Amino acid sequence: MEKKYWQSLEAYKELKKSELPQGNEPHAEFSIEGLDESEIKGKSSRRDFLKMLGFSVSAVALASSCQTPIRKAIPLLNQPEDLIPGVPNFYASTFFDGIDYCSILVKTRENRPIKIEGNDLSPLTKSGTSARVQASVLNLYDDARLRKPFNNGNESDWETIDREISQQLGGLAQEGKSVVLLTSTIISPTTRKLIKEFREIYPNITWTTYDEVSASAIRKANEQNFGRAVIPFYHFDKATVIVSFNADFLGNWLLPVTFSKQFSGRRKLSNGNTDMSRLYMFESAMSLTGSNADYRIPIKPSEEGLVLMSLYNEIAGISGATTYPVPSHGFDVKQAAMDLLDNKGKSLVVSGTNNVNIQLIVNAINQLLGNYASTIDLNKTVNLKQGDDERMRQLVAKMNQGQVAGLLMYNVNPAYNYPQTDVFISGLKKVGLKVSFAETMDETALLCDYVCPDNNYLESWNDAEAVKGYLSITQPTIQPIFNTRQFQDSLMAWGSFGGDFSTYLEANWKGLLSSGNPDGKSWAKVKHDGVYTRKADAGETPGFIPQGLKLPEANSSGVELALYEKIGIGTGKYSNNPWLLEMPDPITTATWDNYACVSPKFAEEHQLQFEDVVKINGQIELPVLVQPGQAYGTVSIALGFGRTAAGKAGNNVGQNVYRLMNGKNSTFQLSGEVVSLEKVIGKTYPLALTQMHHTMEGRPIARETTLRDFIKNPSSGNEKERFNEENNTTLYQKVNFDGIQWGMSIDLSSCTGCANCVIACQAENNVAVIGKEQVKNRRIMHWMRIDRYYSEDVENPEVFHMPTMCQHCDNAPCENVCPVAATNHSTEGLNQMAYNRCIGTRYCINNCPYKVRRFNWFEFTNNNQFDYNMNSELGKMVLNPDVIVRQRGVVEKCSLCIQRIQEKKLLAKMENRPLKEGEVVVACQQSCPTDAIGFGNLQNPSSKVSKERKEKRTYHLLGHLHTLPSTTYMTKVRNKES
């Protein structure tokens, strides 16, 4: 480094200050050294201004079309070996946030993670992800992240913090005072080992696990029935008949990505397969799973026990087991019972209700059906949701009694999401030492003495064992951007372990790999693959200990409440993630808010309309959303909103309804409370929906058939297609392709509408976030949307999810109307957009029958009006450098990930070979948890898309317009009788 001279003490201080690492600067490989001050900050003096004025005037006059400013890029002096600018590196890693688990690949460009992909080597998630996983990369670049440790609200440094906390912990240990480590579920075996060792050093520390939405009832019921407090692994792929009670296993429940893979895999109709599972769903709110059920029956929370018990009685009656009296109710479960009995050992009954009595009935039914050891594996336990509501209650009680001297909180935010926040907060105030490891200054961290910010998971070392025997690795893909430290490293510092967690992890893994490792996988190989499957000890299925069944206490004296987790926001961990906030809910298509869902009949009776405001329990004001399929007499509200300390995007969005959870039993339940609901006269609250019309008006858009009809006639429900194809004719020459014609095929039968693709596309293609007001103005920028249609009964409709993006028509209506030829057709069948040619007449938008084109109504980057990730230096780091950020006034749309196509084409060219089938994988397709999207070369007769195109289920959306789309859809097949 250059020698620096100082003249005065002040100058010396300044010099020192500038030498200190700037906390908020990324440790990127590219540096901005060598640029002078004005160049970095873009500031200019008056002289410069005049110079620039003169230059720009003449420049504009000379070449008014050359307007792109030229920026200097400094080449690397010492280029790291593994870094080739422009070439992405992929690292296998694991996403786990305490709730969701997913094995992933992290795409990094120039050492910065920009995209999450599914890891196809994972036996659990099999290259699938969820929207939350896709969006998690944005959390890395969240402005709300803490940049330094905090000590009583003041910025501090790690030495001070470590010294003070170690001192206090040591003192408390000597005094033998109780210190509690409160964490979310931890599935990392190494972290668990570390915590164990840490607790050996501080024996006064007890460990409590807390899940804001817990499943402790399943563990309790299994403890009673099998003597093991475990959550078993469910095989939705082995079940022919599935009956689910409020278990949204495709969206939120336990392992939604894994279950989606299983469920959709079992229902694929390719290659002549017609063996399809059948799903019955009994639920109060319309969930993602419910929207995909073959039979969906809306029930009130108070009726769940009754229906479940009747189902049990039906089965028990035939199997000759004890039956129990059930008060009469209006539901007929005979069909479901018969279906289950016909498929003994190949069926599955699950419930998402956190109630021991319910779970005991579920277990009893599964036992009668012989599902244990076939569709339910008690040996392959799911390690998620380890939280025990009872222990958490006890902890809060102890805190209030002043018996807890210290509280270390990792990855939990009870000051926001504990059902009785005030009780928790009052207890917390009585705790002497309060430490939070939160990544952001969240509601709980604000109340703590010390905040020791954890790294983002993309900056961390970790491992995970979501399901027993299935391990995976989390590895850092970027140096910590800020002065943060991994939770584990903090523990190691305070426990004087010496070394850091990465070496600890490596040592632990080397030990782990030394035995039970039949393939002889090395540590390097494990890091490369990201996953490792331990040789499973087969294990006996424990014997079933029958328990007397009883109906859960149910309160049906009023409007019943059923809380739920939204597919985007979930429990509220990512409430500051603008991608998830703006993700249209797969069912309601609402963005940026939570709301009270009521059934149409209920709304009519209570004179409630969309956007009317109601007061729940006289306290919480929420807008009404009339939701077809909502059980009559119930109201559903999403958790995860109403954060007060989430960050600029998520603060005060919606209302916090955790306090409405039902804590009457030993567990915290999402349903079971009865609430009062009164209309606030004359008050409305705007909701931003991306779809306002919900039926297809009888048009053949999303086509469907039943399995029975499909077996009889594979083109049933799709008769129109043949007519169209026979009658489609043109005067013009047919478009000819030589070599490549890209095409996409979407199986509506597989698609569950989970919106993973929407966020994957947003991350891949730098799609702007535009905020609630503009979404309300129907200007959402998503290139991919999921149209949702209802049919049949308004109180319990059938649901269609239809992913729609640019169809890349070979006879594209948009192309011939553009006056400047900014949108045109490639020789490979792609409908292309030349952004810098577009002048924004928007004629193409009007003329697109699919309405998939998006206009940049405003400047969405560097604009304080749209203060989301693209208005922040940090947030912009998530942008994909391969995809241009669009200027105000141009039209954009799905490009079929042309940057990915180009990348693979260049690779093939360099290797002097033709492109291989399946080599180009587009973003929406890559991480689809149901493999509903196919992409490939239509000119290659053996490609998946070509084969699917020949299937009888295939059709072109609005094919009668002769737009000749390159994208095709396949009829949705429902496994129902009629």
Place this chain on the structure above:
Amino acid sequence: MYNTRVRGILIKGNKSFSDVSRDIIKPMDDKTPMWWWVTAFLATGALFWGVWGFYNTISTGIGTWGLNNNVAWGWAIINFVWWIGIGHAGTAFSIFLLIVRQKWRTSINRAAEAMTIFAVMAAGLFPLIHMGRIWDGFFIFPYWNTRGPVWDNFNSPLFWDVVAISTYFMASFVFWYMGMIPDFATIRERTTSAIKKKIYGALSFGWIGNAKGWLRFETAAILLGGMAAPLVVSVHSIVSMDFSVSVVPGWHTTIFPPYFVVGAIFSGFGMVLTLMIVMRKLYKFKDYVTDGHLDAITRILTFMSLIMGTAYLTELFMAWYSGSEYELFTFMKNRVTGDYKFAYWTMLICNGMIPQLFWFKAVRKNITIVFIISLFINLGMWFERYVIVVTSLSKDFLPATWATYEPTITEIAVYSGTIGLFVLGVLMFFRFVPTIAISEVKGVLKETSTLKSFTDEN
């Protein structure tokens, strides 16, 4: 040959040539009247509001308008088509009536042509302002450039628009200006102000009124008229193709070109009627723009209104006859009975029904009622464009994308700005240009009146 006994007297009040010159130039010599200042003030206000609208649109983005992902055209296009329609009258008036040798046009054509010019100017602003990147708007011209194969898309109706409208504007302007040359010379001769003399002298291109000049003038007028006549048909046919070339139900119809041309002439004549009634009242031109003139226009409007009505019914019939559920929905459910029924029925009643009152002579003779009906026509024609643009886009093929559209204050400002521009232009025209073609009136004065002075001279 014009027979006054059959066709009535065109210019009333026993005018002599010098009367004509004096009467028509008088408003230009007089002190500017109060109403002129008041209207000019209001129009300038509207224009400034429009400038704000332009500024807001260009500086912030099209997002300041009420458009969305599904209804991507709104007021800008509605108003564009509306103004173009109005801009049809002048040329249609002058040229068609010139070709069919209708002498009564001479009292009106100058004002009608001026109206055309300002209306087309107002209309031309919309294609500009509605572009997302107005600073790159020049891409639309097929000029020689260094961008390799990037060139205009000659298939696009928007490109045709550019060509059609600029041609129309230029042709109309030349035609209008040429007609004014002898009148400018008249002012030059009459005026006492040296400055005016200079200005009008320059504007008159040294016209001296010799026989050779007149001969050339007449020939040029006929020639230009002959060339411009097809433009009247083409410009609005091409504007209509912005819609009919598309696939959108409600736009994709072959009836559009004739329907738009007739609609344009209809709305143009409506606007001429409005303006003429105002002008003859303010400038006391009742001798020149007689009740007979107005009567003739109303008769034309009655006929045009019938064609419009037929077109509306034909559209409905074709929607049914096509058997296309999308067409049927757009026309029957969305327009006739649906969310947009107010706009639809306003259009139908204002354009198809109210002008039918002109069948009654009593209505035609009552200038107040004629004036009101002319306003209804302007309104109805605006709603016609609203119905076409908005209803078709808001509910097209996929119901999931259906969206509604409402204009924002910025769009209203832009519209009012163009009205301001138009009114200001017309006011300037009233003030500085002879509003009636003096030379042409003089040309027909002899044979279309029973004036004694002429008989005396003989």
